[in-house]
Amino acid sequence: MKKAVVVCMLMFAGAAWAADAPAAPGALKGTVLEVKDVESYSYLRLKTKDGETWAAVARAPVKKGAEVTIENPMVMSNFESKGLKRTFPSIVFGNLAGSAGTPMPTASEMAAAHGGRKPADIGDVKVPKASGADARTVAEVVTKGPELKDKPVTIHAKVVKYNPGIMGKNWVHLRDGSGSDKDGSNDLLVTTLDATQVGAVVTAKGTVRTDRDFGAGYAYKVLVEDAKLAP
Numbered sequence: 001m002k003k004a005v006v007v008c009m010l011m012f013a014g015a016a017w018a019a020d021a022p023a024a025p026g027a028l029k030g031t032v033l034e035v036k037d038v039e040s041y042s043y044l045r046l047k048t049k050d051g052e053t054w055a056a057v058a059r060a061p062v063k064k065g066a067e068v069t070i071e072n073p074m075v076m077s078n079f080e081s082k083g084l085k086r087t088f089p090s091i092v093f094g095n096l097a098g099s100a101g102t103p104m105p106t107a108s109e110m111a112a113a114h115g116g117r118k119p120a121d122i123g124d125v126k127v128p129k130a131s132g133a134d135a136r137t138v139a140e141v142v143t144k145g146p147e148l149k150d151k152p153v154t155i156h157a158k159v160v161k162y163n164p165g166i167m168g169k170n171w172v173h174l175r176d177g178s179g180s181d182k183d184g185s186n187d188l189l190v191t192t193l194d195a196t197q198v199g200a201v202v203t204a205k206g207t208v209r210t211d212r213d214f215g216a217g218y219a220y221k222v223l224v225e226d227a228k229l230a231p
Contacts, residue, residue, distance in 0.1 A: 028055065028070040028092055035062055038083035038213040043091075044068065054088050057096040069097035082219030127176040130156035130203055138188040139179030141208060145222035148208040153224060155188065159200045172196060172229070174204060189220060194229040202229045 030046030030053070037043070042062055044055045055070050062068060073094040080087045129137050136144075136153045161173035169191040179185030190204050206227030213219040 027097065028053075028073045028094065030055075030068060030070075032062055032064055032066045032068055035064060036084055038081075039211075040213060041083075042096075043081070043084060046070075053090065053092055055092040055094065057094060060096050062096070070094040071097050083213035125158050125160070125175045125177045127157050127201055129176070130154045134205075137178040138174055138176045139185045141188055141224065142179060142185040142222050145208060145210045149210045151208055152205065153208055155190075155204045155224070157188070157202065157204070159196050159198050159202060160187070162196055162198050164195065169193065170195060172204070172227075174202075189223040190227045191223065191225045192227040192229055194227070196229055200231070202231060204229050 028046070028048060030048035032044050033047050033052065034045035035042060037059055040059050042057055042059045044057065044062060046053055046055055046068070055073075057070065070092060071094055073092045075090060075092050076088075077090055078087060079091050129135055132154055134152050134154045136148070136155055138155060138157055141148060141153055141155065155174060155176070157174035157176035159172055160175050161171075163171045170193065172190045172192060174188045174190055175186055177186075179187070181187075190206060192204070192206070196202055204224065204227040206224040208222065209220075209225050210222050211219075212223060212225075
């Protein structure tokens with residue numbers, strides 16, 4: 001199989017890894033030898049005509065022994081899965097044929113959402129805390145994630161990074177001046193369907209989630225999901 005290789009350096013959660021993105025023609029077919037599920041995705045060890053390989057797809061009820069087809073395959077080298085706590089020397093990402101699950105993000109989407117880019121340089125951030133019973137600072141949400149798990153919160157903060165349209169959501173990083181850059185408690189990830197822009201001061205109302213693994217190595221100890229943004 002002829003493959004054109006595109007090498008990208010992607011960095012996330014303070015770790016770097018290389019991505020080989022061959023534009024492989026056709027789909028990958030194989031027999032499932034092993035299945036490992038994380039919250040949103042399934043990792044499959046496949047027996048193919050070219051030998052064994054691991055693949056990752058949106059989570060699906062795949063059984064050992066099943067014959068599967070992986071569409072839009074993309075190979076990644078030295079990929080670290082936070083959810084499985086292991087590194088794959090080589091793994092194929094793609095969409096499971098016939099599955100209605102969430103499609104895997106493309107290489108460009110991964111780079112945009114979780115690349116090595118730092119938050120925008122918007123100067124010192126000092127935003128007053130929101131009001132109300134559910135009001136929390138960024139640092140409170142990050143450091144008290146287990147206590148706030150599945151609870152609603154309201155955060156008044158500035159948008160320091162904004163990546164729209166990734167896996168059907170907009171990914172927003174918020175800071176309000178609380179917390180520390182050393183331990184990451186000064187930055188909170190929020191997912192939303194609402195649009196915003198870097199530098200905007202918003203009030204975000206959403207639900208705290210912990211230990212979320214979106215697959216493709218994107219695992220978070222704490223974040224706020226399904227948020228509504230207001231000026």
